[in-house]
Amino acid sequence: MNFDHIDIVQSLIDGVLFGSVYALVGLGFTLIFGAMHKLNLAYAASSIAGAYIGLASITIFAVPTVIAFLVGPLAAGLVGLLIYISCFQFMPRNNMLAPLMASIGALFFIDELIIDKTAGSPITFPVLLPDAYFPVGEFGFRGDLLFVTFASFVLMGVIVFMLYRTKMGLATRAASQQPVASLLCGIPTHRTNSTVFVLAGVLGGVAGCLAAAAVGVLSPLLTLPLTVKGLIVAVIGGLGSIRGAIAAGFMIGALENLFLLFRGVNERDIYVFLVLFLFLVVRPNGIFGTSIDRD
Amino acid sequence: MSHSTLKNLSLAATMALAFASTSALAETTINIAGWGAKSGPLRSFGVNSEAVMKAAVARVNETGGIKLKDGSKAKLAFKYHDSACNAEQAIAVARKVASESNALVGIGPTCSGAAAAMFGVFQKKVGDAGDTGLQFPILTDTAVRNGLAKISQWTFRNTPNEPDMYDKLWAWVAANHPNLKTIYGGTETDQGHSNGTYSKVIVQAATRHGFKWSKGNIEGLSGKLASGFKNVLASSSNWLQADTNFSVQARAFRRSGADIYIISSHPFTTCGMLKELKRQRATPKLLIGLTSSSSQEVMKGCAAEAEGMIIPTSFAPITDMAKEVAALANKNGGDADLHSAAAWENVMIIKQVMESVGVTGQASMVQKERRMIRDGLEALTTTNGLIGKVTRVQDEGEALKPYVFVQAKAGNWVVIHDPR
Secondary structure (H helix, E strand, O other): OOOOHHHHHHHHHHHHHHHHHHHHHHHHHHHHHHHHOOOOOOHHHHHHHHHHHHHHHHHHHOOOHHHHHHHHHHHHHHHHHHHHHHHHHOOOOOOOHHHHHHHHHHHHHHHHHHHHHHOOOOEEOOOOOOOOEEEEOOEEEEHHHHHHHHHHHHHHHHHHHHHHHOHHHHHHHHHHHOHHHHHHOOOOHHHHHHHHHHHHHHHHHHHHHHHHHHHOEEOHHHHHHHHHHHHHHHHHHOOOOHHHHHHHHHHHHHHHHHHHHHHOHHHHHHHHHHHHHHHHHHOOOOOOOOOOOOO | OOHHHHHHHHHHHHHHHHHHHHHHHHOEEEEEEEEEOOOOOOHHHHHHHHHHHHHHHHHHHHOOOEEOOOOOEEEEEEEEEEOOOOHHHHHHHHHHHHHHOOOOOEEOOOOHHHHHHHHOOEOOOOOOOOOOOEOOOEEEOOOOOOOOHHHOOOEEEOOOOHHHHHHHHHHHHHHHOOOOOEEEEEEEOOOHHHHHHHHHHHHHHHHHOOOEEOOOOOOOOOOOOOOOHHHHHHHOOOEOOOOOOOHHHHHHHHHHOOOEEEEEOOHHHHHHHHHHHHHOOOOOOEEEEOHHHOOHHHHHHHHHHHOOOEEEEOOOOOOHHHHHHHHHHHHOOOOOOOOOHHHHHHHHHHHHHHHHHOOOOOHHHHHHHHHHHHHHHHHOOEEEOOOOEEEEEOOOOEEEOOOEEEEEEOOEEEEEEOOO
8 A cells, every 4th residue: 555644644633533432432441440440341332232222212213313312321321230230230249250251241142132133234323523524734634533532531521520529439439449448438339330330331322322423324343343442442541540541542543543554454453452462561551550459 | 502513513623623634744845944144243134035035935835835756735944044154153054954954955154254164064076975075955045255156066056146247347337438447446354255356356357348456557467357366455445344444445545546446345334435435525436336235235324425336236126026026025024135135036946946856855865855956956057037047057056147237326226237
């Protein structure tokens, strides 16, 4: 493939903008991990499920598109709560494997449910700002992805505010750092954790709807790549680090596009995984991650 | 009611029941099997094939069923299995059907990769005592990648011949758009059909008809089937089946300056790519697509962006029979397209072959009759297709199907050239 500096810069721009979708998904992974020190692998699936439910509200009840963007996140929050109840709440606290495996089961369950209900066919999703494309000299910026980028920063701000400026956030941090001590202090850890799952679910629903709107199509094919990319982003950002997830999301989006440009689509993901491997070896706590000892 | 009346009624009921059960016992059923992707992202292919197959089997039974060797009639029954789009699963289904059921013939599977692997476990040459591969006739409806049936003498296909269709398509483009000279394209490289057809068939046919790669010559590309295909892929701007971001590829298309863009992929990424091309104001003079994208999924997903795209297809509702099959498929919860419509034709071909070779429907004769059906399939020279006569390529087990060229216009696939 022949390319010049314009291609390189434009690929970086597109990659960073598309990385905002990865950042939002990574944010959800990191939020749940930050609260429970456990991975919810069904997270991206619940985000896509939320987007499907939002889309169903348009096709079945003919609600305005903007309502679908509200229904989707709310539905994803509810799915998040169900995942918490079914895969996490009743699992022994010190058993790391059981909820992980249960959430993998939930991932495939949601995926197959979507495939069954849609016959696996892609379905058109309302596109946000379909004609918004801002050319700047030789370069161009997609309006919808600029909006997603803006949304991811706003959501990051909201989450940071909730975690550091509200009682719920205080309880979440306490339950995360000292679960037994916080329980002894009267903090309802299950309620706190379930609230985090709902919050992360809502966030995922926003990400799912925005990702579907950016692509213009909803398909079960979206679930696994978003899961994998979201996990990579959360790990490279530092599991539990909100700003790390955002930074890693943009970084992975940009690198992915550069690898695609330089090495072609077949090698693109090889290099993305290589970056993950390098981080795990050189900086296992991620860009902004810090190790926290638990009781 | 008197005691004797009750007695008489009971007697009559008992006799009626006995007669009914004797009739039921006497009714022979001929079984066939179908399999395809009924789970996973390509589930719609299996759903469509099953819907069409169900309609075809119902039609056979409504019109008297299968005429057996002794002149009596038997009902046709089918069971549809899920082989996903997975080689191991397709092989497992084939083994199970061949060894555990009395199905006389199979129809499937969906994906070319699964079909290639599955055909590999069948006996290569009929009658080779040293080859213990499966001895069970298959007449594939969907898996379309070029040249698969010759893997085994037990495997036959009734799928469109893409090399022939794209050869005629590019000849038609050259004749009708003489001002268009250059091409550029891309494919989903992790999908065997898209990728193989693109690099070995579509670009080759374009080259044969004088179209030039817009970014200079591709080493080894001569226009001969599969020539320099690795370099074709390396020179193209490709993507994966699950990709959602096409910005780099669309920019490469735009900067290629080609007159004609080739998008060889299935509906999901075809729509993603077309949307990105539109966003980046990449406006080719002509768009050529992959056969599998001539479906309603593209029209539902990106009709506006696909406007003008031309695709060759072996199915369009342009005859009364094709229209009827399309309606029946919808009634059964599926769509008739170039892949699934073949399931109808296959059931009718199987009925014709069973009646010509004279099956008995007896359990003890299953293996012998499977061989007879295989021989019958091999002997066919032509069959009746939904849009015209189908010629069998006898030494390869393949078909040469009639085709039309369709173009996306205002949310529909419209026939723009009908060479039948």
